[in-house]
Amino acid sequence: MTLNRRLFLGSSIAAAGALAAPMVRAQGKPRVVVVGGGAGGATAARYIAKDSDGAIDVTLIEPSRTYYTCFFSNLYIGGLRDLQSIAHSYGTLASAFGINVVHDWVIGVDRDAKTVALASGGSLPYDRLILSPGIDFIDDAVPGWSVASQNAMPHAYKGGSQTELLKAQVEAMPQGGTFAMIAPPNPYRCPPGPYERVSMVAHKLKAENPTAKILILDPKEGFSKQALFVEGWQKHYPGMIERIGPDFGGGNVSVNPDEMTVDIDGDVQKVDVCNVIPAQKAGLIAEAAGLTEGNWAPVNPTDLSSTMDENIHVLGDAAAQGAMPKSGFAANSQAKVCANAVRGALTGSTVFPARFSNTCWSLIDTDDGVKVGATYEAGETEIVALDTFVSQTNETAEVREETYDESVGWYQAITEDMFGQA
Amino acid sequence: MPNKAIPLTVLAGSLLAEPVLAQESDGEGLYQQCIACHQLGPDADNLVGPHLNDLIGRQAAGLDGYLYSPAMDAAGADGLVWTTETLDAFLTDPSGTVPRTSMGYGGMADPQERATLIAFLTSQSANVGFAVDAEILALKGDPAYGEYLSGDCTACHARDAGEGIPAITGRSRDAFVTVMQAYKQGAITHPVMTMMASRLSNEEIAALAAYFENAE
Numbered sequence: 235m236t237l238n239r240r241l242f243l244g245s246s247i248a249a250a251g252a253l254a255a256p257m258v259r260a261q262g263k264p265r266v267v268v269v270g271g272g273a274g275g276a277t278a279a280r281y282i283a284k285d286s287d288g289a290i291d292v293t294l295i296e297p298s299r300t301y302y303t304c305f306f307s308n309l310y311i312g313g314l315r316d317l318q319s320i321a322h323s324y325g326t327l328a329s330a331f332g333i334n335v336v337h338d339w340v341i342g343v344d345r346d347a348k349t350v351a352l353a354s355g356g357s358l359p360y361d362r363l364i365l366s367p368g369i370d371f372i373d374d375a376v377p378g379w380s381v382a383s384q385n386a387m388p389h390a391y392k393g394g395s396q397t398e399l400l401k402a403q404v405e406a407m408p409q410g411g412t413f414a415m416i417a418p419p420n421p422y423r424c425p426p427g428p429y430e431r432v433s434m435v436a437h438k439l440k441a442e443n444p445t446a447k448i449l450i451l452d453p454k455e456g457f458s459k460q461a462l463f464v465e466g467w468q469k470h471y472p473g474m475i476e477r478i479g480p481d482f483g484g485g486n487v488s489v490n491p492d493e494m495t496v497d498i499d500g501d502v503q504k505v506d507v508c509n510v511i512p513a514q515k516a517g518l519i520a521e522a523a524g525l526t527e528g529n530w531a532p533v534n535p536t537d538l539s540s541t542m543d544e545n546i547h548v549l550g551d552a553a554a555q556g557a558m559p560k561s562g563f564a565a566n567s568q569a570k571v572c573a574n575a576v577r578g579a580l581t582g583s584t585v586f587p588a589r590f591s592n593t594c595w596s597l598i599d600t601d602d603g604v605k606v607g608a609t610y611e612a613g614e615t616e617i618v619a620l621d622t623f624v625s626q627t628n629e630t631a632e633v634r635e636e637t638y639d640e641s642v643g644w645y646q647a648i649t650e651d652m653f654g655q656a
Numbered sequence: 657m658p659n660k661a662i663p664l665t666v667l668a669g670s671l672l673a674e675p676v677l678a679q680e681s682d683g684e685g686l687y688q689q690c691i692a693c694h695q696l697g698p699d700a701d702n703l704v705g706p707h708l709n710d711l712i713g714r715q716a717a718g719l720d721g722y723l724y725s726p727a728m729d730a731a732g733a734d735g736l737v738w739t740t741e742t743l744d745a746f747l748t749d750p751s752g753t754v755p756r757t758s759m760g761y762g763g764m765a766d767p768q769e770r771a772t773l774i775a776f777l778t779s780q781s782a783n784v785g786f787a788v789d790a791e792i793l794a795l796k797g798d799p800a801y802g803e804y805l806s807g808d809c810t811a812c813h814a815r816d817a818g819e820g821i822p823a824i825t826g827r828s829r830d831a832f833v834t835v836m837q838a839y840k841q842g843a844i845t846h847p848v849m850t851m852m853a854s855r856l857s858n859e860e861i862a863a864l865a866a867y868f869e870n871a872e
């Protein structure tokens with residue numbers, strides 16, 4: 235396979251990768267290159283470096299110097315967290331774990347030569363490559379919308395500036411205005427994410443703009459934790475939120491970002507904020523490396539290795555792994571199993587059987603938290619669920635507050651598990 | 657900082673009524689030396705000394721409703737936590753271990769007796785009326801496997817206690833196994849921990865206990 239240098243990253247390339255990649259390489263040590271410093275990639279890099287005690291040379295390639303988590307970004311939009319509290323740097327991974335952190339984009343993978351090409355020029359060799367690039371959007375998923383219109387109609391489904399923009403737009407809404415959300419079809423990152431977002435926008439509007447309306451246009455029949463959300467919306471935000479499902483045209487929607495209108499099955503409406511969360515696929519580099527089938531990269535359930543290349547592992551949202559949802563918790567869980575297997579393959583350390591778990595919390599209103607979780611193991615061809623739980627409707631305020639408190643403890647723990655304790 | 661109490665959603669009468677293990681009944685016999693000053697059990701109050709429920713894992717001077725000596729307060733503030741090891745030292749020579757403690761008890765010289773008494777106190781820890789089988793407590797876990805398994809825990813349990821989620825490092829193996837078995841066997845319930853513990857075998861719990869005892 236030849237090196238694919240097609241520039242698939244468009245304009246964002248210019249902003250990234252000012253720093254040339256250091257080509258330092260410890261002689262003879264096996265080399266692991268991790269692409270993407272998010273929930274999957276940062277965790278994998280840290281565990282391999284930590285547990286191999288210097289026996290493996292670990293390089294983490296990530297364009298941003300600051301990682302803004304998507305998890306808890308809805309709480310930021312709702313005004314319950316500040317931006318600084320969801321920002322993380324890679325300093326500890328470099329200083330305390332000896333990881334070679336390179337701020338650059340990977341623009342191609344030469345699977346025969348086992349090298350990755352960097353946007354700034356040059357390439358890096360690997361013995362094992364781990365891709366955890368998260369998601370990208372499917373072109374024309376919402377007619378009228380493209381990444382070029384993300385300033386008028388933000389997705390806020392990747393962390394950082396998009397989240398800030400959406401929050402500012404909600405704050406600038408006229409009294410009694412309309413916030414529209416175009417929800418994505420399955421499968422997508424964070425199944426309860428859009429509905430937690432609606433809750434947090436409602437929380438903010440209730441205080442600042444109580445006559446405003448929220449309109450959800452949804453191509454799905456049902457959604458994650460639906461009974462819990464609907465119960466919570468009726469309790470905290472009566473009359474504010476309307477959801478139009480596929481039976482009423484919620485699946486046949488186009489937008490006009492210049493006019494700020496939405497066309498719902500032929501009925502054109504003017505809106506004040508339009509949060510478009512398009513249909514999703516694996517981060518583009520997975521496709522560029524030739525590792526995708528359809529929209530996602532299929533992997534083996536025992537070690538998250540690509541079914542197309544045994545020297546490459548794909549983690550997190552980008553992977554088609556079976557039963558786990560696309561969540562930060564899941565990406566972190568998969569990364570640890572992958573790290574253990576990669577270490578075993580490169581240094582002969584013991585490889586233990588794969589085991590995974592996930593819990594996703596969502597906040598409906600202040601101190602009203604709900605959660606859903608499951609344990610998983612490697613089945614024949616994909617990851618399968620073992621045991622699950624979900625919060626119940628009609629729980630007491632105490633239980634809901636404890637659930638929220640847990641999510642705060644989890645946020646602290648998982649970000650330390652990704653980036654090390656600052 | 658007081659140890660986080662475990663919510664007791666199930667206080668199984670049947671568990672309380674079960675015959676106590678031989679080792680425990682010896683321990684219960686030895687406990688008669690403490691009973692004048694310390695209470696144990698569901699209705700335990702602070703008397704001359706603080707009650708000893710949930711003792712393993714408790715920070716010294718960690719109960720809110722009891723007035724400790726300045727010496728014990730200081731030891732707790734310095735990080736003394738009651739584990740199998742620290743209790744062994746304290747019970748050997750109370751005022752040698754915590755100088756100027758107000759506990760008027762001379763000490764227990766025999767190491768075997770101390771071990772038996774501590775096992776009994778451990779079985780009363782983190783639960784009231786829930787005792788783990790001696791065989792399960794005796795399992796020796798592999799810390800390397802425990803370290804791998806801990807990957808299932810560290811997304812929620814940070815090194816330091818977080819909001820709503822306690823820290824789980826640095827506890828004695830017995831105390832750790834007792835709480836995990838209490839979740840696994842349903843003596844205490846919590847949606848997440850019940851799910852996490854019920855998937856673990858006894859050997860896996862022992863492995864986690866061996867790892868977390870010394871984890872930082």
Ligand SMILES: Cc1cc2nc3c(=O)[nH]c(=O)nc-3n(C[C@H](O)[C@H](O)[C@H](O)COP(=O)(O)OP(=O)(O)OC[C@H]3O[C@@H](n4cnc5c(N)ncnc54)[C@H](O)[C@@H]3O)c2cc1C
Nearest residue numbers: 270272273274304305340367368424550551560561562563
């Ligand atoms: C609103 C919202 C709320 C959420 N809430 C939760 C929650 O409460 N709990 C939860 O568990 N999950 C939550 N999630 C989901 C979670 O954010 C993702 O599932 C998780 O981040 C996936 O991890 P990842 O490693 O696959 O991708 P990411 O964390 O997105 O990391 C991918 C990284 O790769 C980098 N990258 C991409 N391409 C390249 C390239 N070519 N070269 C170099 N670097 C590259 C990107 O810059 C990025 O930093 C939420 C998501 C959203 C949008």
